[in-house]
Amino acid sequence: MTKKSTKAPAKTPAAKAAAPKAATAAASESTKVGKAQLVNLVAERTGLTLKQSDAAVVAALDSIVNAVRAGQSVGLAGLGTLSVKATAARTGVKPGTSERIQIPAGKKVSFKVASTLKGTL
Known part of the structure; x- marks a missing residue:
């Protein structure tokens, strides 16, 4: 027995030209803004080069990360406040076995949205 190959049909020149546009449109419709998109936005708004805006975003x-690790609150006007909160020790249930387990105390990062942003959503 021979194995049949399933080959995709060849693209026409018009389809090849439309493919990059479709990929770009799909990327711009995404609901998540990543670091690369943030760098591009900063470069567009400030007139900095991509390398300079990347350095500014990274800095x-x-x-922000270093301040939160040190236990400080970080307030970003118009966006919100990042802070570290302590969590208490508690008893939990292990999924699948229903075994009771002790969850130790720890810390978590909390974010409170600014009222100005909350009002415009």
């Missing part, structure tokens, strides 16, 4: 994010 800002590193500063």
